[in-house]
Amino acid sequence: MRGRKFKGLRGWAGKPFHPPLTDIPIGAYVIAAALDVISFVGQDESWATEVYRAATYVFTAGLVVSVFTALTGFWDWLRSTEAGTQARRTANAHGLTMVTVTVIALANVLLRWFAYYDDAYTGVVILVLSVVAALLVSVGAAIGGELVYDYGFNVETAGDSPVWHKSEVDVLPGHPNGSEPAPAPSEPPATPASPEPAARPPA
Secondary structure: OOOEEEOOOHOOOOOOHHHHHHHHHHHHHHHHHEEEEHHHHOOOOOOOHHHHHHHHHHHHHHHHHHHHHHHHHHHHHHHHOOOOOOOHHHHHHHHHHHHHHHHHHEEEEEEEHOOOOOOOOOHHHHHHHHHHHHHHHHHHHHHHHHHHHHHOOOOOOOOOOOOOOOOHHHHHHHHHHOOOOOOOOOOOOOOOOOOOOOOOOOO
16 A cells, blocks of 8 residues: 555545445345345245345345445545536436435335344335345446446546556556666667768869
8 A cells, every 4th residue: 555645535546445345235235135036936935034034134234334335435426526527417326326225225124124024034015125226226336337437537547557568567656657667678789880981082
């Protein structure tokens, strides 16, 4: 991390907090929805209860991590976008989608723990909430990906960086020009040019 500027809740330059945190709730909501579908389909089986419980724990873990994900995302939105720009509008769409997902996830988890905890399998209400959350979080993730891969949001653009040059020297932050310069290839000494013949005097 040496040489990287610390940006508070946004993380370090080139190592932001928000993108890796998003992987956990996104994965959790999609996996939990799949488990709920399995439990609902296999409701007559003895294992349906265990699958439902597993979905509850996975959904709850995703919701807990989403608190930190939302905080870092809000700070990114506040510090990295400007009102009136397409980047801000796209970030707004991403944020509103994810806030909606979080509200649905919170309702889902509360119902799981306080209303339907003793159910033998995933019920219709929980199933609908889980599937809607999984679909919406996938849409929100796609919009977030557009911010990064289309707009370069929070990407530390290196320009003509040595990382794209053929070299055995790794580029690390904190060094001049990104890294210690690679040794220049040796070139054979130039052959001195032959002197031109002196002009003959006129006959």
